[in-house]
Amino acid sequence: MYIKRAKAWTLNENSVTDEKIYNDRRTLMRIAAVTGAGAMIPTSLLAAKNYPGMALNFDKNRAFSSLKSSEYDQITTYNNFYEFSLSKDGPSKLAHTLQPEPWTIEITGEVERPMVIDMAEVISKFPLEERIYRFRCVEGWSMVVPWVGFELSYLLKKTGLTSKSKFVQFQTKFDPTMFPEQKEEGFFGNIPFPYVEGLRIDEAMNPLTFLSVGLYGKTLPKQNGAPIRLVVPWKYGFKSIKSITKIHVSSTMTRSTWNEVNPKEYGFYSNVNPDVAHPRWSQAKERPLGSFFKQKTEMFNGYADEVAGLYAGMDLRKNF
Amino acid sequence: MKKIIWFMALLPLLYIVYKLGWGFEYSRYISSFIYENGGSFLGRFPHDPLKFTADLLGISAIHFLIATLSITPVRTYLKINLVKYRRLVGLWAFVYAFMHSLFFFIAENEGSISLMYADMLKRPFVFFGVGAFLILAMMAVTSPKKLYAKFVKWHKLVYLATVFIALHYMMSQKVIGLEVAVYVGILAGLLALRLLKR
Numbered sequence: 001m002y003i004k005r006a007k008a009w010t011l012n013e014n015s016v017t018d019e020k021i022y023n024d025r026r027t028l029m030r031i032a033a034v035t036g037a038g039a040m041i042p043t044s045l046l047a048a049k050n051y052p053g054m055a056l057n058f059d060k061n062r063a064f065s066s067l068k069s070s071e072y073d074q075i076t077t078y079n080n081f082y083e084f085s086l087s088k089d090g091p092s093k094l095a096h097t098l099q100p101e102p103w104t105i106e107i108t109g110e111v112e113r114p115m116v117i118d119m120a121e122v123i124s125k126f127p128l129e130e131r132i133y134r135f136r137c138v139e140g141w142s143m144v145v146p147w148v149g150f151e152l153s154y155l156l157k158k159t160g161l162t163s164k165s166k167f168v169q170f171q172t173k174f175d176p177t178m179f180p181e182q183k184e185e186g187f188f189g190n191i192p193f194p195y196v197e198g199l200r201i202d203e204a205m206n207p208l209t210f211l212s213v214g215l216y217g218k219t220l221p222k223q224n225g226a227p228i229r230l231v232v233p234w235k236y237g238f239k240s241i242k243s244i245t246k247i248h249v250s251s252t253m254t255r256s257t258w259n260e261v262n263p264k265e266y267g268f269y270s271n272v273n274p275d276v277a278h279p280r281w282s283q284a285k286e287r288p289l290g291s292f293f294k295q296k297t298e299m300f301n302g303y304a305d306e307v308a309g310l311y312a313g314m315d316l317r318k319n320f
Numbered sequence: 321m322k323k324i325i326w327f328m329a330l331l332p333l334l335y336i337v338y339k340l341g342w343g344f345e346y347s348r349y350i351s352s353f354i355y356e357n358g359g360s361f362l363g364r365f366p367h368d369p370l371k372f373t374a375d376l377l378g379i380s381a382i383h384f385l386i387a388t389l390s391i392t393p394v395r396t397y398l399k400i401n402l403v404k405y406r407r408l409v410g411l412w413a414f415v416y417a418f419m420h421s422l423f424f425f426i427a428e429n430e431g432s433i434s435l436m437y438a439d440m441l442k443r444p445f446v447f448f449g450v451g452a453f454l455i456l457a458m459m460a461v462t463s464p465k466k467l468y469a470k471f472v473k474w475h476k477l478v479y480l481a482t483v484f485i486a487l488h489y490m491m492s493q494k495v496i497g498l499e500v501a502v503y504v505g506i507l508a509g510l511l512a513l514r515l516l517k518r
Contacts (some may be wrong), residue, residue, distance in 0.1 A: 078367040086497040088367070092415050114491055119386075137492070191495060261495075280492070281428070289367045292340070 009215060051216030058128035059221075067132045070143040072216050074142050074289045079223045080137065083172065084189050095222035098178045098243065103227050109249035112160030119227050123213055126150040130217070131210060134273045134299040138236035142286040147231050148214035153205045160300045161201070168204040169254035170230055171196050173231035175244040183227060185252045191261050197241040198254030198268065199232065200310075209235055211244075234300040234307045236270045271311070272301035276320050326403060329412045332380040336373055341365050355398035370427050377420035381484060382503060389482065389510040396517070407463050415462040420452045445491035452484035479514065482507055 061079050069075075081091035104118040128148055136142045156168070173193035176183035182193040203209060211230040213220060213250040220226040225242025232239050238258050248254070258266035265279050274284045285294040311319075353491035356418050366372035388410040424446075429435040439446045455477045462471035486507045493500055 069380050073364075082495070086495060086499075190497070267452070280445060287368055287370050289371075290365060292369045293369070 011245075019183060038176070052213060055218055055220060056123070056128055056148050056214045058214075058217075061129045061131050064131035064133065067134065067144045069132055069216075070144045070289050072082065074076060075145055075215060076221045076223060078138075078141075078143075078289060081223055081225070083181050083193065083195065083243075084223070085181065086190065091223035092221075094180065095143035097180065098222040098226060100222065100227035100243075103173075103245070104245060105228065105245060105248075107159050107247045110162040110165040110251055111156075111249050112162060113158075115159060116172065117155075119213075122155075122228065126154050128213070131276065132303050133210070133233040133305075134239075135231075135233065135237055135296065136286055138238060138266065138270065138278065138283075140281060140285075140287055141289060142295075142297075143289045145231075146216055147210060147212040148217065149210050149228075149231065151207055151210050152209045152230070155211065155247075156249070159249075161204050164251040165201050165249045166251050167198055167200055167249070167254040168246045169196055169198045169246075170241045170244050171246040171252060172241055172243050179243075191257055194254045195241060195257045197239055198229070198256050199239075201249070202310055203232070203307075204273070206307060207309065208303060212268075234272055234303040236266075236272060238266070239270050246259070269311075269316075269319050271316065271320075272297060273301070273316055273320070274299060276317055321402075321405060322408065325408055325412070331435055332376055332416070336376055339370060340374065343385065374420060374423050374427065376415055377423055378489075379503075381416035382412050382507075384409055384416060384491065385482065385485065386503075386506055389478070389507075393510065393513050406479055407414070411460055411463065414456045417453050417456050421449070424449075445473075445488050448484040448491070450486040452481040452488060455481040455484070480513060482511060 011161070077090045077092040079091040081095065084091040085095040101119070104116050105122065106116045108114045128150055130148050132144060132146045133301075134142065135145050148262070164196070172193075172195040173179070174182060183188050190239055210233075211228055212225075212231045213228050214294070215221070215224060220229065225240075228244050229242040230240045230244060239256075253268065256266075257267050258270075259268050272283075277283055283297055286297045287294055298304070325436060340370050388406060391406045393408070395403060424433060425436055428439060429439055436450075440450050441447070457473075459475055459478060460470060461476065468475070486504045490504060
């Protein structure tokens with residue numbers, strides 16, 4: 001396989017600032033200058049107008065390029081990231097405390113070569129590609145995200161799997177100085193931390209299962225789970241764990257935070273399924289971000305051709 | 321005072337209209353005319369407009385319920401008599417509860433009574449919401465002076481509606497966060513004041 005390695009001086013299309021962003025900044029500057037109110041414009045507003053990340057080198061995967069992406073602003077200011085806030089707009093305002101550098105990922109358990117791998121190495125070692133995936137939240141809203149990353153299976157092939165490997169567990173970094181809600185231990189607090197999620201090994205090795213290091217062509221914004229997160233497009237969004245620092249392969253079923261918080265409402269599998277309602281709301285339809293009209297939710301979020309085989313013979317009502 | 325109440329009452333509604341207004345082409349045109357760039361400075365269309373509208377209508381109903389229930393303690397403890405405004409404030413609690421319910425009925429249950437009925441039986445938080453709404457509706461209908469005199473006993477049901485609303489609000493959440501806890505705490509406090517007085 002030919003892998004294109006760009007020279008340091010190469011500028012690709014993605015590194016060009018979007019014209020709209022460029023104009024927005026100019027407009028803001030002008031308003032600030034005219035009104036003399038520059039100091040009153042919140043810095044978050046200015047920051048939000050810039051793509052904060054570094055440009056990445058990647059190829060567009062044509063098999064996943066047909067969907068129309070949600071707006072950058074929608075993807076980056078409507079987030080569930082309980083380590084920062086229970087609100088949707090909280091993470092984009094509060095996630096500045098996250099330090100994505102330095103960052104390592106520790107891979108342990110039923111692997112042939114346990115390792116600690118540095119993020120810089122991850123980005124340079126694995127061939128990055130862009131995949132535009134549907135993203136369906138268990139709460140009923142949905143968006144479409146142009147992720148940049150690589151298949152999880154590439155990483156697991158690098159470590160090798162033992163014959164006892166049956167499940168994979170992922171863990172978000174635990175560091176209350178970076179994730180303020182992690183120190184809130186009260187009655188009205190939050191979900192238990194560190195956040196963990198799991199997949200069955202065949203789900204983890206499925207070619208759709210993706211480790212994302214960026215979106216819209218640049219490194220991940222902090223509120224979207226910098227520097228590296230899981231993306232499992234046929235499952236509800238909470239399975240796609242953010243800011244991963246540990247991956248543990250095990251022989252027994254792994255933990256899953258939301259499943260532990262409320263097992264009646266959130267199953268281990270949590271596959272997108274319009275026929276199985278959440279106890280408190282129907283999952284038959286979804287609300288695409290920015291739209292006043294619902295659309296039908298597809299079985300396995302539209303990825304049934306690729307993943308339905310994984311669940312052949314399983315009762316998806318019981319194993320929701 | 322009446323004007324202030326009306327102003328406060330219309331504020332959430334105007335905000336919803338303003339925010340949803342960004343969804344229409346003409347508003348982008350107007351804003352681009354002013355700032356060259358659509359909507360980004362003055363505000364923007366909500367990311368999840370259905371949830372935004374339902375939530376704001378619901379929380380506004382709770383605000384007005386809190387205000388209604390506060391009028392008696394304010395008279396007892398602060399010696400400020402606002403009782404003559406209670407009906408107006410209470411009616412606004414009903415109006416927002418009505419809009420919230422109607423919105424849910426149309427957006428969630430596609431305007432189908434049978435779907436709403438099924439939803440109510442299957443989902444306790446919908447049941448409590450509908451229960452509270454029916455009590456508020458009864459109170460709104462019997463709020464004119466003559467009827468009120470006859471039905472004044474029945475208006476005690478507002479305490480049951482308050483319990484229902486607190487449960488409805490808590491059960492609609494994924495996690496009971498601080499904000500929800502504060503609202504429920506205020507509602508519980510207002511009910512506790514009634515018990516204390518006896």
